[in-house]
Amino acid sequence: DAGITQSPRHKVTETGTPVTLRCHQTENHRYMYWYRQDPGHGLRLIHYSYGVKDTDKGEVSDGYSVSRSKTEDFLLTLESATSSQTSVYFCAISGGVFEKLFFGSGTQLSVL
Amino acid sequence: AQSVTQPDIHITVSEGASLELRCNYSYGATPYLFWYVQSPGQGLQLLLKYFSGDTLVQGIKGFEAEFKRSQSSFNLRKPSVHWSDAAEYFCAVGADSGGSNYKLTFGKGTLLTVNP
Numbered sequence: 001d002a003g004i005t006q007s008p009r010h011k012v013t014e015t016g017t018p019v020t021l022r023c024h025q026t027e028n029h030r031y032m033y034w035y036r037q038d039p040g041h042g043l044r045l046i047h048y049s050y051g052v053k054d055t056d057k058g059e060v061s062d063g064y065s066v067s068r069s070k071t072e073d074f075l076l077t078l079e080s081a082t083s084s085q086t087s088v089y090f091c092a093i094s095g096g097v098f099e100k101l102f103f104g105s106g107t108q109l110s111v112l
Numbered sequence: 113a114q115s116v117t118q119p120d121i122h123i124t125v126s127e128g129a130s131l132e133l134r135c136n137y138s139y140g141a142t143p144y145l146f147w148y149v150q151s152p153g154q155g156l157q158l159l160l161k162y163f164s165g166d167t168l169v170q171g172i173k174g175f176e177a178e179f180k181r182s183q184s185s186f187n188l189r190k191p192s193v194h195w196s197d198a199a200e201y202f203c204a205v206g207a208d209s210g211g212s213n214y215k216l217t218f219g220k221g222t223l224l225t226v227n228p
Binding site: 030031033035040041042043044045048050051054056058059090092094097098100101103104105106 | 118121144146148155156158161163202206208211212213214215216217218219220221
């Protein structure tokens with residue numbers, strides 16, 4: 001299995017608080033992605049990175065920001081958490097265009 | 113921007129029956145196309161992928177998919193379904209907008225139920 005770790009695995013927080021999720025990889029892969037998975041919506045792309053300090057928005061980026069200061073870490077921040085951001089968040093990595101994605105185990109986030 | 117549509121939210125088939133899961137994409141250029149499967153409580157596994165060449169691609173677990181440019185489709189098929197194929201299936205499209213800016217967008221998924 002690819003070396004990809006998400007932390008925390010579970011988090012419960014309150015509305016209005018900032019939250020940061022971390023994705024760490026040991027594969028030296030160029031591409032890193034943050035998705036959220038919700039019933040009926042499949043996997044929706046939040047933000048992604050195609051290199052250190054190179055990031056771009058996905059289809060549901062409002063309320064989220066990311067940073068990638070080094071190859072191995074990709075941080076997702078919820079600036080001010082809302083209940084609509086309760087979801088399972090997956091980080092994924094790939095070595096290049098047309099290569100398969102490797103997924104982390106997911107983070108279950110509950111915003112109360 | 114690219115997008116993916118999986119018209120069928122839920123499909124039920126009998127074990128041993130054939131299967132076809134539909135996927136339509138929208139993208140201006142030739143896309144990178146993928147099918148992933150997610151079993152309950154598991155992560156996503158790549159079944160197959162297509163970018164160029166033979167439009168009929170073979171994947172793992174006996175799955176195949178056919179790319180039809182005229183229909184903007186990439187449908188997944190299996191001749192005979194096994195109970196272990198019960199899972200959620202996701203079609204995805206990758207697009208390179210230049211400068212190595214590449215992203216992968218998933219459809220909403222099709223949940224497959226297999227009856228004995």
